[in-house]
Amino acid sequence: MSFERIGGRTVWEGRIATVRVDQFRFDDGEEAEREIVEHPGSVAVVAFDGERLFLVRQPREPVNDPALLELPAGKLDEEGEDPLDTAKRELAEEIGKGARTWHRLTSFYTSPGFADEECHVYLATDLYDEPAEASENERIEIVEVPLAELDQVIQECRDAKTLVGLLWFQAYNA
């Protein structure tokens, strides 16, 4: 089964997301309309210094949580930015660290039924301090998690990129 996009229009354009309503034709001849939220894509980083993982707590207004526990993460600056560059920037800005070794764990769509956001998950090791790059965001609290508490943190965390990153790390890299 395949399909082609036969039309569409932008119905709303914001700073982060753009919404389109597109028409598709399937190879059986049927046609369907889909609401699609366009997103530039995102990254998340499992930062591990051999003993500890570095997570962040921050308020997330869309889900009404004042302190969601997450991997350091962020949006691509623009469609086409190398996600590894995004990952390096976000790690420096959010936890004030650089990493000498980077390894892509996996990439996934956050909600492929209605959004095109793809999130790229990296493992960053051989960490070093890069405090000058840290941005002044008083709302982000850095949380250091000893490896022995990884399982406990997996039970607590509640967003896709953090669960995928930590479960993947636990299964294949820890």
Next chain:
Amino acid sequence: MSFERIGGRTVWEGRIATVRVDQFRFDDGEEAEREIVEHPGSVAVVAFDGERLFLVRQPREPVNDPALLELPAGKLDEEGEDPLDTAKRELAEEIGKGARTWHRLTSFYTSPGFADEECHVYLATDLYDEPAEASENERIEIVEVPLAELDQVIQECRDAKTLVGLLWFQAYNA
């Protein structure tokens, strides 16, 4: 750090998603505007008969994939539907099965920076055939995965709910 919503307006209303632009005030007095995509919430089901897992392949127009490999899943019919009811309905419709035993594995936000979608992931075991409930969707192909191939499928699959469900199952339930 906490915040309160001090205003907002709906900027687009579709069948699946609604987009709001809301204003928030943080307890340090700062104010910020956020684009928020409202979604009714979703479920995904790890269906396991003791030997095999049941996945589906289907076209996903938003990410331009003609055959994404995913857990059986679906949207809540309306805000407030019991997600377990949604899970039972989707399992029957997509793979023609019922389950005598249901267990919630975890719940997560798909992309908490801009969307409020929460996905609830269930493990369904003690499966039985319920072919009468299967909906006529020629675009969904059922894929049976022997437990021995779980790891291989985790490497292949590319969406949040499927990765979270299968990694969680592998870590704690397999």
